[in-house]
Amino acid sequence: MSDVRDPVDQIMAVMENAFDPTFGEAWNRRQVGDALVMGKCHYLLLDKNLHEPDGAGEAAGFTLSRHAADEEELLLIAVLPQYRRRGVATALLRRLVAEARSRAVTRMFLEMRDGNPAEAFYRQHGFLPVGRHRNYYNRGSISGIDAITFALDL
Numbered sequence: 001m002s003d004v005r006d007p008v009d010q011i012m013a014v015m016e017n018a019f020d021p022t023f024g025e026a027w028n029r030r031q032v033g034d035a036l037v038m039g040k041c042h043y044l045l046l047d048k049n050l051h052e053p054d055g056a057g058e059a060a061g062f063t064l065s066r067h068a069a070d071e072e073e074l075l076l077i078a079v080l081p082q083y084r085r086r087g088v089a090t091a092l093l094r095r096l097v098a099e100a101r102s103r104a105v106t107r108m109f110l111e112m113r114d115g116n117p118a119e120a121f122y123r124q125h126g127f128l129p130v131g132r133h134r135n136y137y138n139r140g141s142i143s144g145i146d147a148i149t150f151a152l153d154l
């Protein structure tokens with residue numbers, strides 16, 4: 001039996017522990033799998049030592065992004081709670097920026113729930129707000145939360 005883990009398993013192991021379930025931001029396994037077979041969707045994984053996890057290794061964080069023409073959308077970035085504030089997301093974003101540039105991308109953007117503490121991370125890396133969707137998050141007990149679009153020129 002192979003000890004090489006499916007990247008979707010590694011992504012899901014982070015996904016299932018990184019997001020506050022209140023807001024429904026985490027994707028399920030099918031959504032991740034479908035995105036990755038669509039093409040133009042990319043993932044990055046890093047372990048707690050900022051290396052790509054080897055076959056059996058545990059990922060500390062991941063990104064999922066989608067490339068269209070000269071833009072890259074950062075769909076998700078997440079780090080396991082126990083490995084936060086150690087630069088994992090910073091290392092992931094730097095790699096993603098480098099890869100995006102090699103794909104001739106000139107602008108990266110993302111949508112973020114208003115109030116997500118990740119805003120400080122994005123701003124620290126130069127993302128600036130460029131738009132707002134009012135009441136974007138409306139499900140269950142959550143209502144009236146805006147989504148903010150942030151952009152970064154590469």
Ligand SMILES: CC(C)(COP(=O)(O)OP(=O)(O)OC[C@H]1O[C@@H](n2cnc3c(N)ncnc32)[C@H](O)[C@@H]1OP(=O)(O)O)[C@@H](O)C(=O)NCCC(=O)NCCS
Nearest residue numbers: 018076077078079084085086087088089090117118120121
């Ligand atoms: C946002 C997230 C990816 C950051 O990951 P991380 O590996 O802890 O980030 P880094 O260690 O690279 O942080 C770099 C800097 O960003 C800022 N930052 C990161 N997280 C922060 C937070 N929760 N509050 C305030 N500033 C923060 C800080 O300036 C930090 O530098 P410092 O630790 O020296 O102060 C992580 O908190 C996470 O997985 N959150 C849940 C998932 C999520 O909401 N993702 C975003 C929407 S898809």
